[in-house]
Structure formats: C-alpha cells, structure tokens
Amino acid sequence: MTDGKLVVKDKDIVVPGEVLAKGMNFLPGHGTYRNNDEIIANRLGLLTVDGKVLKTVPLAGRYLPKKNDTIIGRVMDILMSGWRLDINSAYPAVLPLKDATFSYIAKGADLTKYFELDDYVVVKITNVTSQNLVDVTCKGQGLHKLRGGRIIQVNTHKVPRIIGKKGSMVSLIKKATGCKIIVGQNGTAWISGEPEMEVIAVNAIKMIEEQSHVSGLTDKVKDFLEKATGKKLEVSEKE
Amino acid sequence: MMSSKYNKRANNRGFEESRPIEARAGVIKKADGSAMFRIGKTTAYAAVYGPRELHPKHLQDPKTGVLRCNYNMLPFSAEERVRPGPSRRSKEISMVTEKALLPVVNLEDYPNAVVDVFIELTETDAGSRCAGICAASMALADAGITMKDMVSSVSVGVIDHQIVVDLDGEEEHITDMDVADIPLAMVPSTEEITLLQMDGKVGKEELLKALEVAKPVLKRIAELQRKALKEKYKG
Amino acid sequence: MNQDLKTHINDALKKGIRLDGRKKEEFRKIEIQTGVVATAEGSARVKCGDTEVIAGIKLDIGEPYLDSPEDGVMIVGSEMLPLSNPEFEGGPPRIDAIEVARVIDRGIREGKAIDTKNLCIKKGELVWMILIDVLPINHDGNLIDLGGIAALAALKDAKMVEVKDNKPVFGKKTKQSLPILSMPVPVTVVKIGDNLIVDPTDAEEKVLDARLTVSVLEDGTLCALQKAGNASLSVKDINEMIDLALKKSQEIRKKLEEALAK
Numbered sequence: 001m002t003d004g005k006l007v008v009k010d011k012d013i014v015v016p017g018e019v020l021a022k023g024m025n026f027l028p029g030h031g032t033y034r035n036n037d038e039i040i041a042n043r044l045g046l047l048t049v050d051g052k053v054l055k056t057v058p059l060a061g062r063y064l065p066k067k068n069d070t071i072i073g074r075v076m077d078i079l080m081s082g083w084r085l086d087i088n089s090a091y092p093a094v095l096p097l098k099d100a101t102f103s104y105i106a107k108g109a110d111l112t113k114y115f116e117l118d119d120y121v122v123v124k125i126t127n128v129t130s131q132n133l134v135d136v137t138c139k140g141q142g143l144h145k146l147r148g149g150r151i152i153q154v155n156t157h158k159v160p161r162i163i164g165k166k167g168s169m170v171s172l173i174k175k176a177t178g179c180k181i182i183v184g185q186n187g188t189a190w191i192s193g194e195p196e197m198e199v200i201a202v203n204a205i206k207m208i209e210e211q212s213h214v215s216g217l218t219d220k221v222k223d224f225l226e227k228a229t230g231k232k233l234e235v236s237e238k239e
Numbered sequence: 240m241m242s243s244k245y246n247k248r249a250n251n252r253g254f255e256e257s258r259p260i261e262a263r264a265g266v267i268k269k270a271d272g273s274a275m276f277r278i279g280k281t282t283a284y285a286a287v288y289g290p291r292e293l294h295p296k297h298l299q300d301p302k303t304g305v306l307r308c309n310y311n312m313l314p315f316s317a318e319e320r321v322r323p324g325p326s327r328r329s330k331e332i333s334m335v336t337e338k339a340l341l342p343v344v345n346l347e348d349y350p351n352a353v354v355d356v357f358i359e360l361t362e363t364d365a366g367s368r369c370a371g372i373c374a375a376s377m378a379l380a381d382a383g384i385t386m387k388d389m390v391s392s393v394s395v396g397v398i399d400h401q402i403v404v405d406l407d408g409e410e411e412h413i414t415d416m417d418v419a420d421i422p423l424a425m426v427p428s429t430e431e432i433t434l435l436q437m438d439g440k441v442g443k444e445e446l447l448k449a450l451e452v453a454k455p456v457l458k459r460i461a462e463l464q465r466k467a468l469k470e471k472y473k474g
Numbered sequence: 475m476n477q478d479l480k481t482h483i484n485d486a487l488k489k490g491i492r493l494d495g496r497k498k499e500e501f502r503k504i505e506i507q508t509g510v511v512a513t514a515e516g517s518a519r520v521k522c523g524d525t526e527v528i529a530g531i532k533l534d535i536g537e538p539y540l541d542s543p544e545d546g547v548m549i550v551g552s553e554m555l556p557l558s559n560p561e562f563e564g565g566p567p568r569i570d571a572i573e574v575a576r577v578i579d580r581g582i583r584e585g586k587a588i589d590t591k592n593l594c595i596k597k598g599e600l601v602w603m604i605l606i607d608v609l610p611i612n613h614d615g616n617l618i619d620l621g622g623i624a625a626l627a628a629l630k631d632a633k634m635v636e637v638k639d640n641k642p643v644f645g646k647k648t649k650q651s652l653p654i655l656s657m658p659v660p661v662t663v664v665k666i667g668d669n670l671i672v673d674p675t676d677a678e679e680k681v682l683d684a685r686l687t688v689s690v691l692e693d694g695t696l697c698a699l700q701k702a703g704n705a706s707l708s709v710k711d712i713n714e715m716i717d718l719a720l721k722k723s724q725e726i727r728k729k730l731e732e733a734l735a736k
Contacts, residue, residue, distance in 0.1 A: 013472045015465045016343070016380050017388030017428050033387070040428060042345065043385045044468060059472055061383020062271060062290060090290035090304075090352040119478075131301060132350060150482055150493060157383075195486035199495035213473075268524045268612050269559050280512050284611060286557040309564060314551060314607040315514035315530025318644035323553055323607075324566070357557035359611070361528060362511045 010049040014041040020054050029055030063089040063156040063186040065134045067125050072184035075119045078111050088186045091132040095123060099137035120146040122182055149192025152202055154209050156187035161212040162205055176225035176233055177201040200228045243401035244416055257393060257405040257456055262467035264381045272382025276374035279407055280364040285374035287382040290352035304349030308337040308356045310371050316360045332368045339372050339424040339434035345385040354384060364408040366394050372424050377464050390433055391460040392424035395453040397441045402449050404456050423453050427461040480681035487669040493677060499718060501673040506733035508631040516632020520624040524614035529624035530607050531632040535642055538601040546593020547603040550579035558613040577700045578608060578622045581689030585658030585697035592653035600640055615675040618687050622660035623730060629654055630734050658689040658697045659726050661719035670715060672722050688719035
C-alpha cells in the first residue's frame with residue numbers, strides 16, 4: 001500500500017460520494033466512511049482535517065436534538081401528561097407537566113392555561129433517548145413562553161455563526177436594532193422590536209446565514225446595520 | 240459491430256453523447272432540500288421534506304426511516320395533456336425511483352421518520368424518470384440526508400444495433416427500426432446499477448455493451464450534480 | 475392559527491410596514507417570462523418574491539357544451555403541489571386549489587378574454603378546447619393573482635396547432651395565436667384588522683380577516699369578484715378595496731404588457 005493522500009483540501013465543500021482521501025493514512029470520522037482504500041463523504045458538508053481524522057461538518061439538514069441545547073419549540077399537541085412540541089427536527093419533543101413550571105399543576109387542570117396550541121416556547125433539552133424520544137424542560141433561566149414578536153426559521157447549522165463568539169454577532173444586531181432576539185439551536189429564532197427594526201434584524205440574520213463562510217463577516221454585518229439604521233456602532237469584540 | 244441503418248442523430252449529436260444538461264440545487268425555498276435537473280427539454284424539479292414524523296404511526300419502523308418518492312407529470316408537460324392525479328404509470332415510476340435511490344440513503348439514521356421526495360416534471364421529451372432520479376438524488380444531498388453516494392441516471396438505447404445514449408422523444412418513437420430503451424441509474428463510486436428497465440428488443444451481448452457505454456456518461460452526470468450542489472453552498 | 479402572530483402583523487401594519495419591510499400597497503418584485511415549456515401550446519412562469527407559478531396551455535378538439543354549440547371550451551385547473559410547501563400532501567385537489575382555479579376561470583370567462591366563437595370548428599359537434607393549468611412550484615402566497623397573470627401570459631404566448639382528421643397534431647404549432655380579446659387582471663386585496671394590503675405572503679394569508687379578488691379589464695370594468703375569509707366587509711371596505719385593486723391592476727397590466735412585448 002502506498003502512502004495515503006488527501007484528494008480534497010481542508011475546508012472544501014464536499015458532497016455525498018466524493019472521495020476525500022486515498023490510502024490508509026487517514027481515518028474516517030463523522031460524515032465519512034471507508035470503502036477499501038478510499039475515504040468517502042456521506043453527507044454534504046465542510047471537510048475538516050483533524051490530524052489523521054477526516055470529518056464533514058454538515059451544512060444542511062434538519063436539527064438533530066442534543067442534550068442541554070436551548071431551542072424554541074411550537075406546541076403541536078396537548079397530551080394528558082404534558083405538551084408535544086415541534087422542534088424543527090424529525091422527532092417532536094415532550095414537555096412533561098413537572099417540567100413546565102415551578103408551580104404545581106394539579107391532575108386534570110386545564111393545560112391550555114400554561115401553553116396553548118401554536119404557542120412558541122423556549123426550552124432546554126434534558127434527555128434524548130436512543131429511540132430519539134426528546135424530553136425538554138421549561139424550568140430554568142431564560143426558559144419561557146414567547147409573547148409577541150415573530151418567529152423565523154434559519155439553517156440550524158448556521159446558528160453558531162448567527163450567535164457569534166460569546167454571542168458577539170447577535171449582540172451586535174440587538175444593539176443596532178433594539179430588538180429582543182433569541183436564537184434556538186434548532187434554527188428557530190424569535191425577534192421582537194419596532195417593526196422597521198425587526199425587518200433590519202431579519203435581513204442581517206439572513207445575510208449571516210447566506211455568507212457564513214465569508215471572512216470579515218462581522219465588519220460586513222456592522223456596515224449593513226449602520227447603513228440600515230443610520231447609527232454608528234462600536235464593536236467590542238472581533239470574530 | 241453490425242452496420243446500422245441508424246447512422247445520424249438530430250443536431251449532429253454523437254451516439255455516446257447526452258443532450259445538454261443543466262443542474263441547479265436549492266430551487267424550492269420551503270423545502271428542506273431541492274434541485275432542478277434538465278436534460279434536453281426534459282425538466283424535473285425535486286423537493287425533499289424531512290426527515291419528518293411518519294403518519295399513520297403503524298407505518299413507523301423503530302429500526303429505520305422510510306423513503307417515499309412521488310413522481311408526477313404536470314398536465315402540460317407532454318404533447319397530450321396529462322390528466323392530474325396518480326396513474327398506473329406514475330405509481331410504477333415512483334416505486335422504481337424509490338428503489339433506485341434506496342441503496343445509497345442511510346435510512347437507519349432516521350428511525351421512525353419519513354423522508355418525502357416529490358418529483359414534478361414540468362416538460363418532457365423522453366428520459367423523464369432518469370431526470371427525476373438525478374434531481375431527487377441532488378435534493379436528498381441538499382437536504383443534508385446522509386447517503387453513501389448520489390445516484391446518477393440516464394437512459395441508453397439500442398436503435399437497429401446502434402448503441403445510443405439518452406434517447407429523445409423522436410428516437411423513442413422510431414417505428415421503422417428496432418428500438419430498445421433502457422433507463423439506467425448507477426451509484427458512481429461502486430458502479431452498481433440501481434435502476435434497470437427496458438422496453439424493446441435487444442440481445443444480451445448488446446445489453447451488456449450498452450451498460451458499458453452508459454458508464455462514462457453517468458459519471459459525467461455525477462460530476463454535474465456535484466458541481467451544482469457545491470455552487471449553491473459556495474454562495 | 476397563531477393569535478400572537480396576527481396581533482404582531484397588525485401592530486406593524488398600523489405603522490404602515492409589513493413583516494418583510496414592504497409598504498401596504500406594495501407588490502413584491504414580479505418577473506414574467508413566456509414560452510418556458512415547449513410541450514405546452516403556450517406557457518408562462520411568474521416569479522414574485524418566493525412564489526413561483528407556471529401556467530401551461532394545452533389545446534384539444536372536442537364537443538361543445540349543449541347550451542353553447544358554437545363556443546370553444548375553456549377549463550382552468552390548479553393543484554397545490556406537495557413539492558411547493560411542506561403543508562401540502564398528495565391526493566385530490568384541496569379546496570384552496572379549486573378556488574384558485576375557479577376564480578382565475580371566472581375572470582377569463584366573464585371578461586370575455588377569449589373569443590370562443592372563433593374556436594368553433596363545426597357547430598354543435600367540434601370546437602377547440604383550451605385547457606389552462608396553473609401550478610405553484612414555490613408557494614409563498616397570492617396564488618390567485620400570480621396564477622391569473624401567468625394564465626394570461628400563457629394565453630397570449632399560445633399558438634394553435636395543425637389539425638388532421640379533426641384531431642390536433644401536437645408538436646406542430648402554427649403561427650396563429652389564440653383569439654384573445656382582452657386581459658382581465660386579477661388583484662386580491664387583503665384585509666387584516668383595519669388595514670388593506672396587496673400581494674400577501676403565505677404568513678399574511680394565514681392571518682387575514684377577509685380578502686376580495688377583483689378582476690379588472692382594460693377600461694376599469696370589473697368582470698369577476700370573489701370575497702373570502704371569515705370576516706364580513708362593509709360597503710366602505712369594498713369601495714376602498716376595489717379602488718386599490720383598480721390602481722394595482724394598471725401597474726400589473728403594464729408589467730404584463732412589457733413582458734409580452736419581449
């Protein structure tokens with residue numbers, strides 16, 4: 001066997017079936033598999049070379065629930081034992097009675113008093129079973145039902161970019177527009193503010209979503225926000 | 240090779256040459272993944288929704304997800320108006336499309352869920368199931384579905400012992416010579432065949448030869464599919 | 475329906491702004507392209523924001539209706555393709571698709587857009603049939619207007635086909651256009667709270683109180699109406715909605731004529 005070599009470059013966009021490396025020098029990580037002496041991508045993503053391990057970071061696809069993620073869900077069903085939430089994933093989540101509020105909910109109480117159909121709720125994932133049963137809680141800091149504002153859907157894989165390092169990007173948008181913004185890890189985001197400022201905030205988020213791979217994005221977003229709002233912005237932290 | 244009465248194609252097309260191809264990803268805004276694939280005049284749109292919850296619940300399988308394909312021709316997509324709603328033909332094509340894609344899709348990653356693929360042909364001039372499969376496979380990748388490879392598809396034919404790639408409508412309807420039309424789909428990385436149908440008459444040796452002739456064309460189609468997807472994500 | 479979203483849309487509208495930043499009386503950018511489907515005798519694609527509609531015309535020869543033995547037949551069909559929106563499923567046409575088809579049909583029929591007498595081949599026996607299908611590839615609202623515009627553009631684009639043994643020879647288009655006499659442009663005005671808007675998105679349609687589609691001819695005559703939505707309308711509302719529809723119909727007609735001149 002000759003020495004293995006990379007066929008594509010680090011940070012390349014790769015698609016399913018694409019050969020990433022030949023030879024036995026590299027190891028297949030997430031989003032890749034080995035076929036004889038080749039390593040092949042099995043999803044669309046950004047190639048990451050981590051030492052000898054090749055993996056792809058997904059660029060598309062629905063949300064995969066992860067424990068401790070803070071997400072925004074929509075009430076799709078009211079059960080005897082709690083609420084079923086659509087969380088923009090293949091699998092719905094369940095918010096059990098005991099996790100809905102700090103106060104006690106008596107048996108047979110009218111559950112719509114707490115959450116009604118089509119309400120949006122910020123929740124945290126407490127457990128994901130191997131069968132993809134997802135449990136969430138609404139008890140904790142920042143977890144609550146959303147009132148007013150609007151919901152938008154963004155690519156779940158772009159959420160880290162939209163939030164930015166230590167929340168720098170989303171803070172920038174909040175500061176410029178005065179909007180309240182919550183971005184769930186599942187790609188569901190909530191924005192509430194003055195109507196014209198909401199439009200600017202949405203456009204800024206869409207801009208980040210579309211240009212997430214562009215370098216100097218923070219400056220671009222800052223320029224956009226300054227032009228749109230007519231206000232100068234101080235950027236405290238660079239990306 | 241026997242000499243053939245079929246010695247010239249329309250527009251001076253080579254016997255092993257497909258019609259011009261255009262491929263684009265992300266053409267349907269509300270879908271999880273989507274693509275358009277055009278070969279000659281035959282134009283297929285595909286949209287993927289899911290993985291999402293499968294209803295009715297008794298169809299759910301805790302070991303694996305389900306792939307559901309639906310092929311449909313728009314009423315004005317053929318010379319004679321196509322009556323809306325499923326036909327025997329569209330149901331069969333939906334089924335073989337599903338089987339053509341199944342070998343590459345890692346459905347075990349999506350237990351209990353369904354991945355819905357809707358294929359709409361806006362215009363057809365032969366080769367519509369192949370165009371649909373090409374578009375569907377791109378749409379699946381665009382939706383971030385895990386899959387071993389994308390599937391490429393084209394039809395290959397034998398007209399009076401002459402092997403030709405990607406028959407157009409006129410060639411399909413030749414009556415004064417024997418015409419065999421063989422829609423094929425292949426997994427490019429393994430060269431395995433996932434769709435194989437044929438109507439017409441052909442000898443075994445010619446069929447095997449036709450499969451060989453189709454291979455490089457299918458690989459070129461795979462390249463175009465990949466390029467279109469990358470184009471979308473490069474922004 | 476999400477009551478919160480409705481309140482939110484309404485609050486913004488009170489300040490004269492819509493969720494996507496548009497003004498109340500503003501259409502999204504509209505693109506009209508004809509001749510997009512070779513298998514159709516006439517076709518058009520209309521893109522407007524994130525909505526994209528294709529209309530195609532197929533011709534056929536058949537029997538006229540008993541009560542109009544000298545008139546050609548026109549039928550409009552529509553379906554909510556499950557490919558265009560996650561909320562749609564396959565199956566028989568939904569009531570919203572039937573409404574889209576019927577309202578477009580009414581505008582074209584009552585506006586006498588097609589000279590049906592000119593489509594008679596043999597009185598009482600053979601007439602031309604014009605089959606118009608309007609289908610959304612991308613659905614983000616306002617399908618009646620955009621489908622109606624696409625249908626008109628496709629009708630103008632269409633060419634007759636050759637005839638052999640009283641049957642159409644498909645694929646053999648002649649140079650003859652269809653006998654189109656007028657272009658009834660449909661404009662839907664949507665009422666949310668006390669606000670009137672045009673060209674609604676999917677989200678706006680979900681929270682509307684009422685809507686009124688007005689088909690308008692070149693001279694400002696109205697040729698079809700359709701009121702929908704759960705709320706009632708006052709005569710004052712209707713008056714204002716028609717005024718707005720008349721105004722917007724001129725804008726759209728201009729766009730349509732520009733596209734057809736190409």
